[in-house]
Amino acid sequence: MDSLTQIVLGAAVGEAVLGKKVGNKAILYGAIAGTIPDLDVLANLFTDTITAIEIHRGFTHSIFFSVLFAPIFGWLVSKIEKKSGVGWKGWSWLFFWALITHPILDGFTTWGTQFFWPFEYRVAFKNIFVIDPLYTIPFLVFLVLTMFQKRTSLKRQKFNRLGLIVSSSYLAITLVIKGIAYQKFVNALEDQNIHFLQVQTKPAPLNAILWTANVETNDAFLIGDYSLFDSQPIQFHAFAKNHHLLGDWIHKPNIKRLIKIAENGWFTITEKEGELYFNDLRFGLLNNDPFNPEFTFSYRLFEKNGIIYAEETEKNRDDAQKLIADLWERVKGN
Template sequence: MDSLTQIVLGAAVGEIVGGKRLGNKAPLWGAVAGTIPDLDILFAPHGAIAYHIQHRGFSHSILFAILMAPLLGAIFSWLYRKRHRDFKLWTSLFFWGIFTHPLLDAFTTWGTSLFLPFSRYRVAFKTIFVIDPIYTVPFLICIAVLLFFKRQDPRRRRWAWAGVSISSAYLALTVFLKIQANRITTKALREQGITYTSYMTTLTPLNSLLWAGVAKTEKGYYTGYFSLLDREKKINFHFRPNGLDKLPKSLLENQSFRELPFITEGFYTVTESGDEWQVQDLRFGQLNGWEDPNSPYVMTMDILKKDGSYIFERGSNSIENPKERLLALFDRIF
């Protein structure tokens, strides 16, 4: 999830774990703990492939939380030794502050490597978009309110638990909506006679109602957008070739290129332009695919050939007329 959401979640966890003892220090350091896993971007390598592998890597694993919590617990127990010398309390605060970060990230499209270094498998339930105001805003309000109460006031914990409960209830709702999206997608594929090897459903920005269904075949992908509020659950699928048959053998055998199935979970296409190629990660959808099936994809990589070597760079697609795009998005949802 986005940084603000992780800060809010960490603050709530900090308050629940240590609010009675630490006062406002608890949500403060809880917020810091909730930010720690994303500090991996400060050490992210320049190359696109290495970046995608490292981000949400070991710093988002269960083992990282287990190792970091007692270390930070010892440090903060010493820093606050005059009034709050409590190794167990600080360790608990940092463990839950750090661990809940990747736990929430596991519900996003990117997912998280919870089991590193024992397994590279990324847990990605794909039920919530990385920025979702319905999840974050009520949670933020609850945390802001509790800061106005004194340390021993029981209303602090009530507001913290209210924020956690509301956000968790919404997260549970997104799981239910995901199940419905899967059902609608598979039914539409079956009714239209589309044969596929695997499929996925993924969200459009800022909501949990407008979905994209993507079906994988040997030659490419069928993609269609639909809202769970549509009266007629009819999906217009558009085919996009994967482009792999047009790539040079040297690129197909390139070690970085061979990481793409892992990074994208096997859902990617490649388009060619001379000695340059662009990889589209289908998991994150298009900027406005519900209007134009040929619109740019949100997450891309550029492959350049220089001096006989292939260079992978992170792509960037700017959104033109963002206000109009946002209005069009919500118009399609409802």
């Protein structure tokens, strides 16, 4: 999830663990702990694109990281907050829960997490977008209300508990909606006599009303969308896999790494002006134009000294603004 959401979650968890004893300091340190796992993005500054993708939501988003570092952070804060009356164990407990709830929440997103690192298994339920105002805003409101209550106030506990309950309930509802959307897509494929190998569903950006599906067929991927307000049949648009365009590159180590990142095959290859682009399908399209598609995550491939490198294509503000405008219209139904 986005940084603000993880800060709110960490703060609420910190309050639940130590709020009665240290008040808003529990919120502060919980918020700090909630941001720590995402510091893995700093890998972008020191390594290549493919390695940075592999690192993101890896080690720092694992059970192992939470167990290993919670006592260390807890010990540090216990030295800083000697007058708090809370010892090393109490602060360690706060950091453990604030650290581990971060990857648990991220596990519900499309990107997912390597929660069981070092085992190579990514947890990704794909039922909530990385930024979802309906999850974050009510949660934030309850957290702010909590902060303005006295440390021992029953209202303080009530507001914080409500924030956790409402946000968790919304998360559960999106799982139900995902199941409904999945069945709608499968029914549409069967009604249109489309033979498919597998289907993946995920929410469109910023909401849980509009859903998209990636559908694998023998030689292409189909992409379709469905809004809970739709009244017309679902339409699917085909995008050729074009994996053959990679030629001998498909055996190169870095290409194999990219294929693995794209969940072992959910990608297409496109050619523009003599250059090849690797399109990760997990995050769909930036636009709704099937004839001139722009994929959210697309990487230009190039060879240097016998090694294949990947460079992510740049996005601009106009892309985001157009996407939001198109989404708003599509959410209202077809």
